[in-house]
Amino acid sequence: MRPFASSLPSEKKTGIVFVTAAVFLIFAAAFSLLCGSVRISLSDAAGAIFNGPVGMGERIFLFSRLPRTLAAIIVGAALSVSGAVIQKVLANGLASPGIIGVNSGAGLAVTLCAAFGIYGGAALSLFSFLGALLATLVISFGAWKWGNTRSTVILMMGVALNSVLGALSDSVIEFNPDIAAMSADFKIGDLSAASYGKLIPAFVAVAFCLAVLFLFSNELDVLGMGDETATGLGLNTKLFRAVFLVAAALLAGCAVSIAGLVSFVGLVVPHAVRKICGARAKTQLPLCAMIGAGFVTLCDTLARSLFSPYEIPVGIILAFVGAPLFVVILIKGKGR
Helix, strand or coil: CCCCCCCCCCHHHHHHHHHHHHHHHHHHHHHHHHCCCCCCCHHHHHHHHHHCCCCHHHHHHHHHHHHHHHHHHHHHHHHHHHHHHHHHHHCCCCCCCCCCCHHHHHHHHHHHHHHCCCCCCHHHHHHHHHHHHHHHHHHHHHHHHHCCCCHHHHHHHHHHHHHHHHHHHHHHHHHCHHHHHHHHHHHHCCCCCCCHHHHHHHHHHHHHHHHHHHHCHHHHHHHHCCHHHHHHCCCCHHHHHHHHHHHHHHHHHHHHHHHCCCCCHHHHHHHHHHHHHCCCHHHHHHHHHHHHHHHHHHHHHHHHHCCCCCCCCHHHHHHHHHHHHHHHHHHHCCCC
16 A cells, blocks of 8 residues: 555646745745844845945844854755655654654764864764764664554654663763753754854755755655565665665754754654645655745744744744644544
């Protein structure tokens, strides 16, 4: 039986959804750039783009609002697409980078990097990817060992892996008190420390992974049909499973290196997109990227605007929104 099977929407409906998602992302980005504890006018934004950091408004726009908005877009797109790919490869609608331990693997790697004085750049993205990849391989082995459709086994493995990796991160912090200050915001998920130094290598890696996944979207659909069907259609399942899992791990690792342990994005957004437009990867992945980017951007703007001039980490807003939706998904998915 094909996981996530659903009738494909009409081309007209799909086009409307794509336009709506693009408008939502543009609105969320504009809202993020202009709103906050300090209001930025359109003239300040235009002046910053064409004239550079001349006044205070232009400086806030260039060195605070713009990198933070770009960070939210990258993180939202990366986690949403990563979640969609992991769910497809593991044939498990409850799998996501945060729930099955992928984010925690990247988080442990980032904590180790901080202990050795690495706070940004390509090295941080590389090590966070390696941590996410290791966690992904552990979960993939469990899915292969006990069967791809055993949702309970995969989720329990994820809970155990999250606990072990979290304990290791806490141990590193305990022996390195200097990095304890960053641990709270990192565990919750926060974008206040976004900088161009973190964004550039992460953007390159995320753009490369998205291009690979979009290019092989048909193969991802075939793999989602199950190993027997995919092999019968001539797909090299081992090769493509490895490619997709590595891409998903790199996406999650880059997101964690920027924002910390952001939860629920990789679970909720793919589910919403599947409900709207089905599970065809060629449609689902770009929609996940746009809606996920807009969702995180909007939540981050609310996080720094609701209690202005005080800010709360974006992970708190995402948890308030994502946790109830996760419970609804669990209830609706009972017995399936």
